[in-house]
Amino acid sequence: MDNILQLNGIDKRYDGIHALKSIDLKFKSGEIHSIIGENGAGKSTLGKIIYGIVNPDKGRIIYSEKEITKNNPVIAQKLGISMVTQELDLFPNLTLSENIAINNFSLNEKFIVNKKLLSAFYKNYIKKVGLNLPGDIKLGDLSVGELQLISIARALSFKHKLIIMDEPTSALTEESSEIVYNIVRELRKKNIAVIYISHNINEVLALSDQVTVLRDGKTVGTVPVQNLNRNELIKMMAGTSEINKNKQKMINLSEDLLEMQKLKTDKLHSINLKLKRGEILGIAGLVGSGRAELGNTLFGLKKILSGKFLINNKPVIIRNPRDAIKNGIMLLPEDRKKSGLFFSMSIKENTSLSILEKVFRLGFIDNKDELNKVRSMNDRVLLRYNSVDDSVDLLSGGNQQKVLLSKCLMSDPKILFLNNPTRGIDIKSKSEIYGLIHSLSKQGTGIILISSEIEELIDNCHRIIVMNKGIQSDEYQYGQFSNQKILHSATMA
Amino acid sequence: MKNIFHQLLNNINTYSMNYRRYLALLLIIFVGVIFSPKSGNGSIIFLEPENMTDIIRQISEIGIIALGMTLVIISAGIDLSVGSILALSACVVSFFLTDASFSSSNVFLGILSPIIIALIISTIIGLLNGLAVAYLKIQPFIVTLAMMFGVRGLARIVTNNANIDIGFGDDLASNFAEIFSEKYLVIMIYIILCIILSVLFKRTIYGRLIRAIGDNRRAAKYTGIAIEKIQLGVYALCGFLAGLAGIIHAAQNHQGSPNAGVMYELEAIAAVVIGGTALSGGKGSISGTIIGTLIMGIMTNILRLNNVDANIEMVLKSIIIIIAVKIQTGRSES
Numbered sequence: 001m002d003n004i005l006q007l008n009g010i011d012k013r014y015d016g017i018h019a020l021k022s023i024d025l026k027f028k029s030g031e032i033h034s035i036i037g038e039n040g041a042g043k044s045t046l047g048k049i050i051y052g053i054v055n056p057d058k059g060r061i062i063y064s065e066k067e068i069t070k071n072n073p074v075i076a077q078k079l080g081i082s083m084v085t086q087e088l089d090l091f092p093n094l095t096l097s098e099n100i101a102i103n104n105f106s107l108n109e110k111f112i113v114n115k116k117l118l119s120a121f122y123k124n125y126i127k128k129v130g131l132n133l134p135g136d137i138k139l140g141d142l143s144v145g146e147l148q149l150i151s152i153a154r155a156l157s158f159k160h161k162l163i164i165m166d167e168p169t170s171a172l173t174e175e176s177s178e179i180v181y182n183i184v185r186e187l188r189k190k191n192i193a194v195i196y197i198s199h200n201i202n203e204v205l206a207l208s209d210q211v212t213v214l215r216d217g218k219t220v221g222t223v224p225v226q227n228l229n230r231n232e233l234i235k236m237m238a239g240t241s242e243i244n245k246n247k248q249k250m251i252n253l254s255e256d257l258l259e260m261q262k263l264k265t266d267k268l269h270s271i272n273l274k275l276k277r278g279e280i281l282g283i284a285g286l287v288g289s290g291r292a293e294l295g296n297t298l299f300g301l302k303k304i305l306s307g308k309f310l311i312n313n314k315p316v317i318i319r320n321p322r323d324a325i326k327n328g329i330m331l332l333p334e335d336r337k338k339s340g341l342f343f344s345m346s347i348k349e350n351t352s353l354s355i356l357e358k359v360f361r362l363g364f365i366d367n368k369d370e371l372n373k374v375r376s377m378n379d380r381v382l383l384r385y386n387s388v389d390d391s392v393d394l395l396s397g398g399n400q401q402k403v404l405l406s407k408c409l410m411s412d413p414k415i416l417f418l419n420n421p422t423r424g425i426d427i428k429s430k431s432e433i434y435g436l437i438h439s440l441s442k443q444g445t446g447i448i449l450i451s452s453e454i455e456e457l458i459d460n461c462h463r464i465i466v467m468n469k470g471i472q473s474d475e476y477q478y479g480q481f482s483n484q485k486i487l488h489s490a491t492m493a
Numbered sequence: 494m495k496n497i498f499h500q501l502l503n504n505i506n507t508y509s510m511n512y513r514r515y516l517a518l519l520l521i522i523f524v525g526v527i528f529s530p531k532s533g534n535g536s537i538i539f540l541e542p543e544n545m546t547d548i549i550r551q552i553s554e555i556g557i558i559a560l561g562m563t564l565v566i567i568s569a570g571i572d573l574s575v576g577s578i579l580a581l582s583a584c585v586v587s588f589f590l591t592d593a594s595f596s597s598s599n600v601f602l603g604i605l606s607p608i609i610i611a612l613i614i615s616t617i618i619g620l621l622n623g624l625a626v627a628y629l630k631i632q633p634f635i636v637t638l639a640m641m642f643g644v645r646g647l648a649r650i651v652t653n654n655a656n657i658d659i660g661f662g663d664d665l666a667s668n669f670a671e672i673f674s675e676k677y678l679v680i681m682i683y684i685i686l687c688i689i690l691s692v693l694f695k696r697t698i699y700g701r702l703i704r705a706i707g708d709n710r711r712a713a714k715y716t717g718i719a720i721e722k723i724q725l726g727v728y729a730l731c732g733f734l735a736g737l738a739g740i741i742h743a744a745q746n747h748q749g750s751p752n753a754g755v756m757y758e759l760e761a762i763a764a765v766v767i768g769g770t771a772l773s774g775g776k777g778s779i780s781g782t783i784i785g786t787l788i789m790g791i792m793t794n795i796l797r798l799n800n801v802d803a804n805i806e807m808v809l810k811s812i813i814i815i816i817a818v819k820i821q822t823g824r825s826e827s
Contacts (some may be wrong), residue, residue: 146678179509285726290750299715300574301714301715321714321715321716321717322717322719325717326719332710332717333715337709338709338712339709339711339712339714339715340712340715341709341712341773342704342705342708342712342713343708343709344704344708344775345704345705345708345775349701349704353702353705353718354700354717356698356701356702357698357702360698361701363697363698364696364697364698365696365697365698365701407716412718
């Protein structure tokens with residue numbers, strides 16, 4: 001087999017951060033080649049360089065034995081390279097079918113879009129990713145998981161010889177992930193080269209032919225998967241072989257903190273839910289099961305049709321996020337780019353934003369006071385940064401997530417709703433965030449944790465509720481948790 | 494070691510960004526010196542204090558409007574109604590100054606109350622802009638475009654479609670015109686406003702929140718920021734400042750004309766953009782806008798000193814705006 005793609009001495013710096021250091025790699029057709037590494041290791045940058053979104057400072061890209069001197073996504077697509085990016089760059093104002101067909105609009109050779117052709121084209125590709133959505137709706141109300149699958153469907157519609165997937169399963173349930181794995185294997189059969197970027201050790205071991213480990217912008221090594229095991233891989237990624245798996249212990253929970261009584265919205269049906277002080281309540285469920293809706297409703301982002309909230313056994317009215325925050329509720333949104341961070345602002349400014357109005361009543365910001373508060377919170381969440389004045393744009397995914405957490409914790413919430421807090425971040429940051437959740441629980445914060453990874457819920461929660469089509473389908477007490485049972489409750493028709 | 498290196502690189506970056514801000518200004522001053530005509534004794538007219546202060550007086554109206562516009566743009570909005578507000582304010586102040594039934598025996602009150610009325614009306618118009626943008630959720634461009642037409646109409650109604658001349662006699666109106674056309678007072682007002690707005694933007698919560706809602710509206714909502722109230726304030730302030738510019742305009746031109754301030758909104762936007770503020774919101778600064786305004790003013794001054802035809806002046810302006818924006822913003826987003 002010949003190398004379809006060869007990278008020689010690829011080097012990239014972003015404003016002071018050396019993202020990639022002289023990378024040499026080879027990729028073959030008909031092979032699944034995984035790139036694994038912790039967040040900030042340079043995985044996504046590498047993918048973006050191949051696809052031409054980012055240009056390297058140094059180095060050569062040799063594709064089908066020819067050097068690509070000028071690269072951008074248009075050129076890359078013409079050469080047969082496509083990519084599913086982590087940012088899911090879809091068009092919110094186009095319909096699903098238009099989104100998927102966008103690069104194939106020449107297919108009817110007219111400037112008029114042929115609706116029948118479009119619809120057939122759409123159905124063909126949406127089926128492949130296991131979704132059943134009408135082609136004429138817009139993206140607006142879809143969940144991150146669904147968007148992820150739609151971008152994969154779009155990438156499949158390109159005529160390609162090489163496809164790059166950047167964390168394609170990070171927002172997916174295990175069920176949908178399985179669909180993606182099958183798609184990837186299917187591509188291999190068609191002799192297409194797949195570059196699979198991931199931080200998930202299990203999927204990389206199960207899926208790949210070759211594994212390249214990146215750490216701090218350098219290749220640690222490329223190893224055929226049969227010569228690898230879990231521990232070796234962890235060692236290569238982190239430099240150590242131990243992960244702190246701090247299993248949650250059951251504690252005595254007595255005080256009622258939050259109660260939802262017969263709560264109804266357009267997507268939730270009569271939710272009755274109790275949360276105790278210090279409890280970590282897990283919410284499992286597929287994308288679209290109403291699990292995210294639960295958080296949005298609690299945080300005042302969704303209109304309640306009937307039912308009520310009680311906090312400390314007293315009814316409260318929550319019409320908007322401000323009401324929620326006043327009542328001690330804080331939400332960590334799932335999508336840190338769209339709903340979480342302010343990318344023109346520094347780490348400091350992002351962190352302090354949620355308490356500005358509370359702390360500096362007179363209107364003038366006391367820089368020293370702000371700095372102290374931000375620093376101590378950033379230390380608490382173990383944020384790694386050069387300067388608090390750096391833009392959050394420069395941080396890795398894990399550290400961005402910590403800034404977001406730090407912002408949430410600044411307002412000292414009594415009830416914390418975490419929607420997939422460890423999505424797309426490295427192992428080390430993950431276990432640090434778990435540690436933080438446990439210590440918050442010990443201090444009496446009530447935590448509701450949504451996660452697409454059932455393992456994560458089992459390891460960290462005192463109780464797990466499963467959502468299915470807008471209702472609570474099952475509830476599991478500590479000690480009764482099982483991966484199969486939960487998955488079954490989540491997928492029951 | 495690595496950290497020190499990062500720190501150093503960061504410092505160089507911020508340094509070059511700050512420096513960049515002044516580069517276009519220095520360049521235009523340099524051009525001014527070269528192309529300036531010389532006076533009888535061989536001195537460069539452009540650099541004479543008289544000329545320099547003239548420039549600042551000339552830019553003060555656009556400059557004051559641009560200060561408010563900066564905040565509006567950083568909040569991810571735009572205000573096209575400022576030129577019309579300026580005209581209405583100039584007309585209202587002239588109307589009450591010359592209205593016999595309104596005149597007060599007290600000179601101070603007689604001058605002050607028309608000013609206050611004009612400022613209140615301007616602020617209310619700004620508030621209306623803000624209400625429509627924040628609560629009716631209509632796009633700022635459309636709201637303020639509509640307001641631009643409406644307020645211009647109001648100005649014509651107030652003056653019966655004619656100019657109200659002031660300051661050609663020995664009355665309150667001429668006292669007013671005398672006071673507010675005084676060069677150094679106008680310059681002082683402009684400088685003080687620059688300082689106030691700069692402090693407001695950089696040092697207060699309000700400024701920080703304006704940036705936040707312009708940067709990521711959705712995240713601002715999730716953070717619990719009262720987006721509507723901030724928008725309301727920004728447009729009200731912008732209206733107030735346009736009204737203030739209108740009062741100075743009336744005094745300097747000795748009249749309240751309903752046709753004043755046409756295209757001022759676009760000149761103000763140009764000054765803001767030259768100053769490095771992003772039209773997409775979230776990014777920008779008051780100091781940048783001040784520099785942007787100075788660049789525009791100096792440019793006009795150089796052309797006028799050389800007696801360049803007004804039409805050619807417009808053509809040259811367009812070229813200079815593009816060059817200035819390019820120098821100011823440097824490498825734009827890739």
